[in-house]
Amino acid sequence: MYRSPAVGGLARGIVDLTAADGLRHGSVVSLRQEKVPIVHPLTGELLGELDVEVARGRVVEFRDRFSVVEIQSVAGRRVNVKDRAVPLGVSQQEEGPGNRAPTRGWE
Numbered sequence: 001m002y003r004s005p006a007v008g009g010l011a012r013g014i015v016d017l018t019a020a021d022g023l024r025h026g027s028v029v030s031l032r033q034e035k036v037p038i039v040h041p042l043t044g045e046l047l048g049e050l051d052v053e054v055a056r057g058r059v060v061e062f063r064d065r066f067s068v069v070e071i072q073s074v075a076g077r078r079v080n081v082k083d084r085a086v087p088l089g090v091s092q093q094e095e096g097p098g099n100r101a102p103t104r105g106w107e
Contacts, residue, residue: 011071015085023059030086031055055079
């Protein structure tokens, strides 16, 4: 995710996903921060990892190697350059970010 200047008061971002990745004009993209390790408080055992949605955006423009998204909602955290873009399916767009989809990011 790369932040670009606001246009008409709307925050915009650049993601490295395109129509070849299944995006269409108006597709919703979840912007997610790196995975956070979940450690059992008593045993210290690593139980797994959890990533955190920081924002959602809607695709408004395509280019050859990237897409432009308008940020639709922010979850109280700052959107950073290394956040991953996850395209959401129709059911996820309505219900929330519970399910996983293929991802790519600016790593």
